[in-house]
Amino acid sequence: MAKREFAILGAPYGGGAGVSGCALTPKLFRERGLAKLIKMRMKNWASRKEFSIEDFGDISCKLLMVRGKANKAKVFCTALEKKMDILYANNKIPIVIGGDHTIGVASLAASANHLEKKFGRKKLGVIWVDAHADINAYEVGNIHGKSLAIALGEVFSGVFTSRGRYYFT
Secondary structure, three states: OOOEEEEEEEEOOOOOOOOOOHHHHHHHHHHOOHHHHHHHHHHHHHOOOOEEEEEEEEOOOOOOOOOOHHHHHHHHHHHHHHHHHHHHHOOEEEEEEEOOOOHHHHHHHHHHHHHHHHHOOOOOOOOOOOOOOOOOOOOOOOHHHOHHHHHOOOOOOOOEEEOOOEEEO
């Protein structure tokens, strides 16, 4: 069996939500023992020598000078997708810890792109676990409540759409 390498990647983005705090999740997970849990898991997996986990820190991008929620989401999601592309290209499986649900658009796009490049697959199976579906199809509302709808190809003016690759209108 080939060694599977997992990459923890923080995505501290909260710009798509209507409340603050989402961006703190990766930091709080780490402060509350994520590294310790990873080390314990690594110890258990190390004897099997077929798994590894490495923490690659947080996505970093400059949003201070970017105007508008959709543009900020585009900048952050582009940075996240690029980092995930690099991890996939280096045979690492990203485990993304967010942030608000807006990041789902980039992580789904990067995963779909990887499957298409590596295996020629154009379809991505997703199990979406959340308290709500994030499939809001209304023009109004927060972007983070539309991330699954966007990934399924819904189009929103001033927001973005995705069918494996997303873009902002």
